[in-house]
Amino acid sequence: MCLFRIIKSRIGNKMSQKIAFTASRAEVAQTARAALITRYGNAKPEEAEVIVALGGDGFMLQTLHDMQHLAAPVYGMNRGTIGFLMNAYSEIDLQDRLAAAEEADLNPLSMIATKADGSIAKALAINEVSLLRAGPQAAKLKITVDGRLRMAELVCDGALVSTPAGSTAYNYSAHGPIIPIGSEVLALTAMSAFRPRRWRGALLPKKAVVQIDVLEPEKRPVMAEADANSVMGVVSVEIRSEPSVVHRILFDPGHGLEERLINEQFT
Structure with missing residues (x-):
């Protein structure tokens, strides 16, 4: 298995995914979590089809470690100071973004x-x-x-x-x-x-x-x-x-890690 590979999201085109929201302790992240739960509901992580992490890169790493025993991929939205592993934050059209997302598999x-x-x-x-x-x-x-x-x-x-x-x-x-x-x-x-x-x-x-x-x-x-x-x-x-452990991360189309790593070399 490659250390890292990009594949099409396994979420597919489902109209309504079960989402579990998790957030860092930052007030802006907690406020965003409350708003998203009001709009989309909140599943238990063990029952979720996708986990949405709200925070910065540090919280994204923490979430990936904490949730590595689950099958659901993680989709991050930036509510922190750094967001290289995160997507842009928005409360609207989340289901559509998840359905269109590209998946990256990481071996730690x-x-x-x-x-x-x-x-x-x-x-x-x-x-x-x-x-x-x-x-x-x-x-x-x-x-x-x-x-x-x-x-x-x-x-x-x-x-x-x-x-x-x-x-x-x-x-x-x-x-x-x-x-x-x-x-x-x-x-x-x-x-x-x-x-x-x-x-x-x-x-x-x-x-x-x-x-x-x-x-x-x-x-x-x-x-x-x-x-x-x-x-x-x-x-x-x-x-x-460690190829036996796979972390699944979702990115908006055209904004995945492959593009970000290339773009970083020209900025």
């Missing part, structure tokens, strides 16, 4: 983080898995890809592995590449690399297994994050794509 990254005490923490990331220094000194990392040592020592503020969907987020802020949908690659990007000087990272096949070991973890502590899930005091992290 799997993170297996080992802590200094030997305990294991696991999490999934739709955008990226990152390792960040957790003390005053730069981190020292060793990078292995598919069992082959690729970098014996990277001195940096951190490093991350990003999906195409997350390539315009933290990855892009760290000067990583924007990855087109369908390219079937992951971005390995360094943050403020000191040695090797200004090393920007690498593009890897989506099937690659990345192992990042922390050198001198007591002197140079490192934390790991899978989207918003943080793990302190890690000594090693394994990162790979």
